[in-house]
Amino acid sequence: MSDTLPQGGTPSLHPESELEDDVLVQVDNLVKHFPVKAGGLIGRTVGQVQAVDGVSLTIRRGQTLGLVGETGCGKSTLARCIAGLIPVTSGRVTFEGRDITNLSRRAMRPFRREIQMIFQDPYGSLNPRRRVGAIIGDPFVIHKTATGAQRKRQVQNLMERVGLNPEHYNRFPAEFSGGQRQRIGVARALALRPKLIICDEPVSALDVSIQAQVLNLLSDLQDDFGLSYLFIAHDLEVVRHVSDAVIVMYLGKIAEAGPKRPIYEMPRHPYTAALLSAAAAADPKLAAARQRIILTGDVPSPINPPGGCRFHPRCPKAAELCSQQEPPLESKPGDPATHVTACHFPVEAGENLALAGRRERP
């Protein structure tokens, strides 16, 4: 909870360069807890799922912030909070300097044009009974920005822009392949020329050859429209490819954050190091040379997260201190100020965690 949070202000990815113009979204100390109800009609609240627990971040104009973590680490919940799809428990989200935390539907409406989402499942996120033209045209209808022939023209322009045949305006989603459906989702998100698109695992459901098509499309659109992306994925290579800065989450908290290069080349948090070592490189020599850090066990339940550092039960470097005191998210000696790590015993250059990790294989 907030009283156990690191002191000394909220960590930002770029704390030293607070150029207001550059910041699109600022998230401060965001907390989202879901009540766990006991059975029965009324249901007492018997616990809290601490899905997101004190996360601060900054999304800059025209940049991509990558968000990685395993199932249940709170990355999708965080995205939904930023998009205003679910109310937050505490904390603050500002968009272009204006507080948009827990706004009413009406007050939120102008911001919905600016923040759009692309979802993981290109099958589940499109209504199968509606024609593609109507699906992509919905934002124009809802926000009353274009009607009739003008709307159709705009939709067809969008379809062309994302690589779909505009003549397929009247087709149903089922007539498209997975990659094409994801393009429909992109076109819909793009319709109102948003400033931020939150991409929640946009390519995870696609085959590799198609995945590259969609990633290239997203990067073109970013260049053309100056879009910012919050890019959520569990595939570290994909995140490395698209991101300028990266946040690694574990059990609702930021484990490590910073510019892309130091995170990938010199990870300081043992969890980041383990994730990177576990990601399978498509190169047999690299795969053979790499020493995988095998973490023991699974991610614990966010209802009752471990005390101290939440990663300590699985951490190859865990010591007494880790189970008692929560490590602050701070820049470690030798790292750039923008690279922050929440760890008492950050990984040092040349350290071999793989051997430590083998110690207690189940």
Add this chain to the structure above:
Amino acid sequence: MTLLDVKDLTVSFSTADGIVKAVRGVSFSIDPGQTLGIVGESGSGKTVLTQSLLRLTPGADISGRAEFDGLNLLTLTDDQMRGIRGAQIAVIFQDPLTSLHPLFKVGWQIVEMIRVHDKSVSKSDATERAVDLLRRVGIPQPEQRVNDYPHQFSGGMRQRAMIAMALALSPKLIIADEPTTALDATVQAQILDLLLHLQKESDTALILITHDLGVVADIADDVMVMYAGRAAENASKDDIFYRPHHPYTKGLLESIPNSSAAAERLKPITGQPPSLISLPTGCAFHPRCAYVMERCLIEEPALVAVGAAGAHRSACFLPTRAVGLGEETEELRRSAVGEGRHAAAAEVAAAIAASPEAEGSVIA
């Protein structure tokens, strides 16, 4: 000694829309203790290929030969097949939640599996073996966990339980169909590690079906790349990754984001995989192939030896010496295309070049 030798396997399904040609004449073999990776996109036939061997594809028309340990799997009676399935050839499926029965205890499901194949084993002996198996696959406190229901297990533990079940009768071959796709990266590493370790221990052959080239690079010995129901390329892991011959294999490798090319644009394969009901004429890959030639539109290329060693086989008309990702090889490919491409193929190439994803990857 070959454990499984599949020759010219063809599997098709009759549907209201037409005949789905899921697998079209695939041959491969696997030795004891060996790991064969089968890679391909959705709908390339990789799952149907292995399931048809075990008769898990009802309604399919199957032809060809599949010799397993001296028996032709395709001509066995249903009774004989029941004796093989699970006992000699075990399958691990992708989704561990739906492949365990939610209403029965995990231990009971392993016990049943053992006793179905060997009635002489008593219930208590089988339970003891189940506990042992759960311990072997790394489930903590197996004595208690054996009495848990699947929902009490996490995703990684369920997959461990599936592996325990697969191991229960010491099979000679394990078919793992996307065993780690539903799992997180750190858990995937655990499961791959476990599979490899168990395989080494018991000299089991492993067929690993996946779309993830990273997993293949990690644990396979040989790799078969499938496209539209056929083997596009079949070779040792190093040949596939460092000396690919088939443009589809090359395209797959180039379309994955990797650290060395982090700043560059990705090179996707243009277009979409074909429908298995109405396949393109000639080579099924030709409508997406940057190297399309006249022959490719008419003839279907056979899987032939390419490169230096005999074990590397590819189904493509490009010169057999044209293996690898280097500039020299590219020159070889280009000159072959220069000779082999005329009016019709030039038209196909122009269409590929005009598609939104092409970005100059097609040879003009």
